Amino acid sequence: MRRFPHRVIFWACCCLIAAGALAAEAGRRVLLVHSFGRDFAPFSVVSVSFRTELTRLSPPQGILQLLPDLRHLHVVHGTAPPLDRYWAEQLRREWPPFLDGVEIHWLGDKSLPDNHRLRPSLVLERIHPAGRAMVREAIDRAPLSDGDSEVEYRIECADGEVRWISSRWRPDRRNGTGGASIRGVSIDVTDRKHAEAELAALREELIHLNRATMLGELSGVLSHELNQPLGAILSNAQSGLRMLARNEVNQALFHEILSDIAAEGQRAASDIKHLRALLQRGVTSPQPIDPNHCIDEVLALLETSLIEREVEVSRQFALNLPKVHADPIQLQQVMLNLLGNACEAIANLPPGERLITVRTGTEAANVSVEVRDNGKGFSATLEDYFLPFHTTKHGGLGMGLTICKSVIDAHHGEITAASPAGGGATVRFTLPAMTLS
């Protein structure tokens, strides 16, 4: 593929970013349309592209769809400010149904708070330092591809407020002229960004709540896990004290007692550490994880509970499973949810028939994990099980699978549910395998 002329595209992108800056300054809900670039046989080419769309009296596909709450429109032609004004006025004339109630501005419009000059260095300076390098890289990359590019960055406004801008563009070759331009939009997405942040916080909250609820259910089990080492520690210490009281100190036996106490103490400490890790809020730290090991840990945590519920777990783990890049706590939470669901699904079967199969394997470039129970399977439409508040249990909140899905989605994996032919229910998820390097 022939590269686009670097200088042209670079300049065009700068125009687009500048438009983003303008959008941030003026009106806050603004976007900016259209063709940039200056190396093409100057403006006839652009005007044709405008005109085609205008004569059809339909807005450029895909652009107006992005504009449900359009208030202001900036026109930046990128060639000369008078043309910006010209096209702004053209638009107002030609697109009335779409631009009703929309303020239209152009670069250099005196009614704007600031007169933005289109110099690349100035443009880039407006961008928040944290995103500057990323934007610069995207602009540098733009001439190398004819696909869509998208950057999201922050602009600090004159009054100090920080706005989020999203710029998208696609390079556009001018056939036969040797010129090029881009088509793109810059949209103020601050509200969406805030909503996203709020959503992420809510999701985090929900995941934590789910974890806390499960731990509430597990607390009995955990008290057993802790009472076991505590019981051993106390009895060992008391045997030691009794030996001392009888004045018969057997050094070898004392050594054994104290080593056992130390080992049991460590066991209790690691149980508590595990519990604390699960209860900890937020700070997620994806890392390479062996899925088999992660599942083993969850099964160890559930061991007492599984014994109590008289559930048999069959582990069918693939050997040499690739690692996955994931947050260990969230992955364990998914497993806790799935195993908890499976246990509930088979609670009505007679003891001795309650079986859960956990299978791991690889599938293309993914690692797959499957939890299957031999209960009565799913009844409603399978997709419904992943919806919030869908529950088939008494006292269930209906968030378990929703949370699993949100965690797996965040890890770029997929989760599906099925009622296999042999009966029971299967929930299976995949996560991208890490490549060995």
Place this chain on the structure above:
Amino acid sequence: MNPPFFIGVVDDDAGMRRALSRLLAGAGFRVQCWASAAELLTDLPRNAPDCLVLEINMPGINGLDLQDQLAADACHLPVIFLTGKGDIPMAVRAIKAGAVNFFTKPVKDDDLLDAIRAALEISANTRSARGRFAALSPREREVFTHVITGKINKQIAADLGTSEQTIKVHRMRITEKLGERTVAGLVRIADLLRISPADGD
């Protein structure tokens, strides 16, 4: 010197088994531990302890079911529960089924040892009562179940369709053989041996 009493421990946790062995051996008992109910059940016929200390939550047969199974096999070993996780329904079930005591881990050594001594006393009393009871004739056993309802000879005679004098003789033999003169003492024996009184009408 008498041979030491034999205490059996059933617990799936290896650390706990070692700790209890040390504690009980230090207190002068002979101890053997089993990691599961199934292991104990296979071993029991030729190696019965005088008293059992049981965990409840174990893979396979749990402690409470083990207690039921022992009772069903007419194996009336005194049982003490020592569990990592216990709740009121478990405790009620255990005590109703005749457990001597119910502790959650961690347990104080004195509490456990006191319970074991109490259990051994019960065990000894039961054994001696069972020995004496074995000397009763079938007819005397039948009369015994009526005596422990608190009925007087005349009523028992009417119930069994015999004379008051006959019942009087049976009652005398029973009190002689069991070494208990009072009805309260006989009831205590019935209780130890889990003999239910005859149905009154």
